[in-house]
Amino acid sequence: MKIIVDAMGGDYAPEQIVLGALDALDADENLTVTLVGRQKDIEACLKDAGDRMSRIDILDANDVITNDDNPTMSIKLKKDSSLVKALDALMSDEEAGGIVSAGSTGAVLAGAFMKVGRIKGVSRPALAPVLPTEKGSGVVLCDCGANVECKPVNLAHFAIMASAYCTAMLGIDEPRVGLLNNGVEEHKGTPLAREAFELLKNTSGINFVGNCEARDMLSGEFEVIVADGWSGNIALKSLEGAANTVLSVIKDGVYSGGLRAKLGALFMKPVFAKVKKKMDYNAHGGACFLGINKVVIKSHGASKRKSVCASILQAKDLAERKVCEDIKRKITRYAEENKAEEV
C-alpha cells in the first residue's frame, strides 16, 4: 500500500515530514511512500534512509501552497505545488491508498474536494479529528471546521460517516453518537440542533444516544460527536486552549513555587508525561476528511516526525480497511431509505 505525502506542508516541512515518513516505513514493511516536494530539499533529508530508499518515490514539485494563499485559487493556479501534485498522484497512481498533508487546512480541504471528489450523496465532506477522553478511548468529532454553515441532513451524514470512521479507526462497533448541544434535553438548542436531533433519532444504522453538552465531550460517554463546523471548531479550540492553559498555569506554579514545588514536579514527571500523552490528540494521527473518495489525512500544522508518522500509518490503515467504501455504501443506503420514505 502506497501513501502520498505532501513533504512541503506544515511548520516543520520538509525535514520533520520526511523523518516521519522514514519512521512510518520502519514501523510497517508493507508501506511505500511517495514524497512530493522540492526534490533537492527532500533528498537532503534522506541521507540516512538506507534500505528504506527502495520504498520511497520522490515526485518533484517546486511550488508550495501556504496559509496565506487563497485555498481554492491556489489549488487552481499553483499546479506545480506539492499539494496539487500530491493530489494528482493520488488520483493517477492506482497503488496509492491515501494522502497526508500538514499544510494549509483550507487548501487541503479545497484540493481534496476538487481533485479527489466527494462520495456520491455527500454534499458536505467534513473534517474529523479523534480527541482523547478521560477513559483513554477516544472520540471522533465531526465536523470540526470544514463547513461553517450546515443543514440538518449534513449532520446526519456526519453521524453516518464518523461512525464508520470510528469503527475503522478505533475498532469500536456501534459507537455512541452524541449531538453537540447546549443542554441534554431534546428541545434544546438552535433550530439546526433541534431539527438535527429529530433526524438523528430516525437515522437507522447509527447508535444515536442524544445531546452532548460541550463539557461532556471528553467524558468517554460518546465515541462520536456531531456538530456543524462552526460549533465543532469552537469546541475543539476551546478544549485545546483550556488544556494548554491548565498545564501552563501548573508550570508557572512550579517555577514560582520554590524547592518544594520543583521537587514535587520532578517526582511527578512520569505522571505529567502520561497526561501529556493521554491528552495529545495528534497521537492518533491527523484529522480525516470524511466524505471524500479516498483517504485524506490533515495532519496538524505543527506536526513533527512522530505525528507525521502516526498520520501516514493511519492513512494506510484506513485505506486497507476500506473506510471510504464503507462510507459510500452507508450513505447510499441512507439515501435510498430516505427516498423510499418520501414515496
Place this chain on the structure above:
Amino acid sequence: MKIIVDAMGGDYAPEQIVLGALDALDADENLTVTLVGRQKDIEACLKDAGDRMSRIDILDANDVITNDDNPTMSIKLKKDSSLVKALDALMSDEEAGGIVSAGSTGAVLAGAFMKVGRIKGVSRPALAPVLPTEKGSGVVLCDCGANVECKPVNLAHFAIMASAYCTAMLGIDEPRVGLLNNGVEEHKGTPLAREAFELLKNTSGINFVGNCEARDMLSGEFEVIVADGWSGNIALKSLEGAANTVLSVIKDGVYSGGLRAKLGALFMKPVFAKVKKKMDYNAHGGACFLGINKVVIKSHGASKRKSVCASILQAKDLAERKVCEDIKRKITRYAEENKAEEV
C-alpha cells in the same frame, strides 16, 4: 446597601446559601441582606448568626422553582416561590441594589426579564461570567447562553455592556474586546460573525481589537469576548470540561503512579491549590445578567458558601458602582449615534 438572596435556589440550598450570606455580612459591615425562602428552613441555618441578625431580613416563601420547571411558566404561576418573591422584593424595596440566585438559570433569566425589565434599547440581555486567564486577570464572556440566536446588533450591545461591566467589576479601563470566531482574519466565520465584525469595528466607545479564536480566550489578550449565546455556551462548557478532564487525568495518574507520584503530588499540593484557585471561575462570584434594570447575579447551581458570599459582595459592589446606570447611558448614546447616522 441591601442585597436580596434567593435562599432556596441551587444544589446546596438553603444551608450553603445562608452560610454564604453570613460570610458576606462578616466581610462587609455596610451590607444588609434579605433571605427569601421557607422561613423555618432559613432560621435553622441562622443559629450562629449572632449580631449579624440585625442586618438580616427573612421573607417567607413556601414554593421553589426547580430546574425541571418551565422557566417562563414558573415565573408566572409560582407566585409564592423564593425566586419570584425575591424579584418582587428587589423591585419594591428601594434599598435593594441587586439580587443573587443559584437557582435554575432559565428561571432567573426569565424572571429578571419579566419582573425587573430590560434596559431601554437592549432587546437581548445577556449572561456574562468572568473567566480566569493565564495572566490571572480575568475575561468577561458575553453572552454565555441567554440568547441562542442573535443578530449583529445584539453583539454590539454585548460589547458595550460587557465593557462597562468589565470596568466596574475588574477595574479595567477600555477593556480589549474580541469577537469569538473560527479564525483571526476579518472575513472569517458565519454571516453573523462577519456582520458583527463590521459593526464592532465601527462602534464607538469600545476597544474592539478583532477576532478571538476559542483557543485564545484564556490567553489574557482580551478582557471582553463577545459571542452569540449558543457559541459562547459551547466555548464556556468546553473550557470547563477540558480543565476538569486534565485535572482528573492528573489525579488518575497520581493514584496509579505509585509512591513516587504520590510523594510528588504531596509536594505539589500548594501548586495545585493555586491552580485550582486561579482556574476557579466562581471565585469572582457569579455571572451577571447584563441589560437588566438592576443587578442580577446568577451564581453557579453547585455554589457553596464561598461562591455565594463572593456573588453577594459582587452584587453589592456592582450596584454601588452603578453599572446598570452606566450601561443605560452607553446604550442610549449608541442608539442616538446610530440613529444620527441613518438620518
